[in-house]
Amino acid sequence: MLRTLIQEVKASMGIYESDADQVYGLLAEFPNPGVLLDAAEATRKEGYRHFDAHSPFPIHGMDDAMGLGNAVGVGVSTFFGGLTGFATACLLQWWTGAVDYPLNISGKPFFAVEPSVPIMFELTVLFAGFGAVAGMLALNGLPRPYNPLFYSDRFEGVTDDRFFLHVAASDEQFDAEETAKMLRNLGAVHIELVQDDGLADS
């Protein structure tokens, strides 16, 4: 149960487990973003869930095509980051000024809201920024130094001008033959089976 849950969480980050034969998945190359978008949508409608589109830039409409919806998680972590920053600033300024070591500075109150606003604001923004980046990295499972997809030479072009659809072997419907056939039908110009060496990245 827990194991399945962890697997699903990792799958949502794009980290899939390879199957017993160390097959990580099928990597299909598509000629352009338009075909990739349609292929992703078709793959999802076929019932596949453990798959991902890889492209050199974000493709408009791909989230809907893959059925991912809005990325709420990053927003939540940003919000809580900001809240933490605000609370830190309030506590820091109030406690150091009014509780731990009260000093008579220019006859001003030991703690007042007005002079504390700039630092409250700055720390809110700073921690919210940390929250956004930390949330993004955590939800994406990054940094991820090892990825079996890197074994594919063609995949090096994914950050240049190539478009891939990766269907993971961990998907319930995955079948090397059937899935490859489907991908070919969807317009893949090149399909390869990616093997995991099984040594790293469980």
Add this chain to the structure above:
Amino acid sequence: MANTEDDKTLPAEPSRPQEGAGGGHGQLVRGDLSFHDITEMVSRHTEKKAPLAWYIAFAASLSGALLLLALLAYVVWNGIGVWGNNQPVGWGWPIVNFVFWVGIGHAGTLISAILFLFRQHWRTAINRAAEAMTLFAVVCALIWPTFHVGRVWVIYWTLPIPNQMEMWPQFKSPLLWDVFAVSSYFIVSLVFWYVGLVPDLATLRDRAENFWRKRILGFFSLGWTGANRHWRNYEKAYLLLAGLATPLVLSVHSVVSFDFAVSVLPGWHTTIFPPYFVAGAIFSGFAMVVTLMVITREVYGLKNVITIDHLEKMNIIILVTGTIVGFAYITEFFMAWYSGVEYEQYAFINRAFGPYAWAYWIMMTCNLITPQLFWSKKLRRSIPVMFVLSIFVNIGMWFERFVITITSLHRDFLPSSWGYFEPTWVDIGTLVGSFGLFFTLFLLFLRFVPMVAMAEVKGIMPQADPHHYDGGDGRAAGNGHAEGDGEPYIRPAKVASLEQPDTDEGEA
């Protein structure tokens, strides 16, 4: 010209319709470039040997940076007295330089964050370089308040770290707000820049031949694979960071202006300072971006990516912010007269007609008068004119900070304590050196980091829009196999070209 590669680029898809595609994005990238051309144009500058001009510029900048280092050591060894600071001018050139450099930094964040929020796609060509400029300008800025304190070795007392005196910083001080504002700004800008860099570093990683280059880039690109699950969170985080950086950048120069506005000095104690400083910061920052971009696009042959339209848009912003700043100068005079406060009135008369009148009129000329030339479309599209004017603006904005800091301090309340400030050779040397440091960092950036955000530029090209292919040749290639399935996963090309695409983005 150095940019011969403009001519030899090969169109990836010769049959691509030139206009009407991609909802008006077609003009942003000039020439008939493919995704790979973009990768090639940008990446190879980090891979091949740098041009000779780079080495010459780097040698000059580095010697400036070393001069700065040596002079700062000299200051720390001997004391602040080697600078021209005195009583009553407690803050001299170091603070002038600080405000100047922080202001320069603001344009980078503005271009990267505010224009992003406003969906100004033209920003993608310049945002990487502008953000880098922000970071380096803030580094140059942070040097000044750090080294201008009398005892730099205990500067960490301004941070809320428990120390041997069991004391805390004094949170009512605008200088402490500054510590928090500028360091938060630096950190958030750095994170924003790095997050934007990750996909491009992955591009460099995938192109790397050398073992160590691949490992190092692999480390910094975090294992990026361009997965859509990642893009999804990435784009959200980038949007949120842009949303956070926007109020942050406005707050930073406001807080810098509080250093002056919160004091009691005539000429400093004014509520107009925050908006006036922010406008001035954007003004000087855009001028610096124009200066740098004019040189960079010339030397690196990026004229198709950083087009004359981009530069014109920046010149319009320079014109607008310059006029706002000029309006603020005049408003200050009006308020001084209207307030009826003798000290305030004297401070402003002294600015315009006192011993530092020359600085005041340099400021007025460079900031208010010369940018008005940009009303002419011909002049704001002329590279030599904008280059000279952008340098004028930077001179003018440096003098603005000089006028605010030094003329206000040198004559305040009691005439017995009036004085005069004269810079020493160390003042001049450290200012020159800070430019050296700035350009050293910027040249290192040009050499080792993709200077244009490749992933973003690709994303706004017409062929990046999936619907671009609905009526084009791309669809036909992938369509042949789908017909037998009977599933409408892939709309036939002809139908799609007749129907309106079902998403909002399809409209031309």
Add this chain to the structure above:
Amino acid sequence: MVWEENHPKDQPAMKDNPYYQNQWGMSIDLNTCTGCNACVVACTSENNVQVVGKEEVSNGRHMYWIRNDRYYVTEGDEGAEDPEMLMQPVMCQHCENAPCESVCPVAATLHSPDGTNQMIYNRCIGTRYCANNCPYKVRRFNFFDWTKTLPTEVQMAQNPEVTVRTRGVMEKCSWCVQRIRQSQQQADNEDRDLRPNEVETACQQACPTDAITFGDLNNPESDVVEEKQNPRRYELMAYLNTKPRLSYLGRVRNTNPRIEEALSSEQDADAVAAADA
């Protein structure tokens, strides 16, 4: 008044301090001040104020904690050749709402429970913001290490009761806090309260015309309390709401008309004599 609500001087953190019972104040009578500068000399030797030399004085790096401001006055355009000079000794005004304090990022200058504005050299990092924000311009910064080059004898001649300031810190008049504390210790040892006017600052002690009065504002028998009730009392630039603890007693310039007459007739006689010649 809104700025008087929650005033820190009324909070337990200040009130529970033993120093709180003495509230120091000063007044300077400009009528009696002759501008002799004895106060400047006394302060310099009492407080180890460094002499920086002609060149650095002209660079604006002088260190005097007290100075004598001079104002030249004439009636209209007459006598512009030979104006009257008015003197005003200016030192730290020990403002209750001191502008210098709130701008220090490290709380190196703050208010003591006994109502003086204190400068903590150990804590100072030398931003010089306090000096900029002081409307009286009484704060002095150590731009160099002034004591390093002093001969050993001079180094040993420094007042041991007063810290010799290092390079890079701010300093200013402390109202001879070392004398205040010494008298308090003396009183403590003798198990008694401080006597009125027991504490004398160096400038006060040196003043030949007793223009400077210093004492405890909480003790009604102090001379300074009486001085502060003088109708000539005013505070320098009071409109800034700094509330200085130092008050001036304004100079009265309504000279006896007969003296004026005598003076002017003397001048007329001189003029006549000059014309005759």
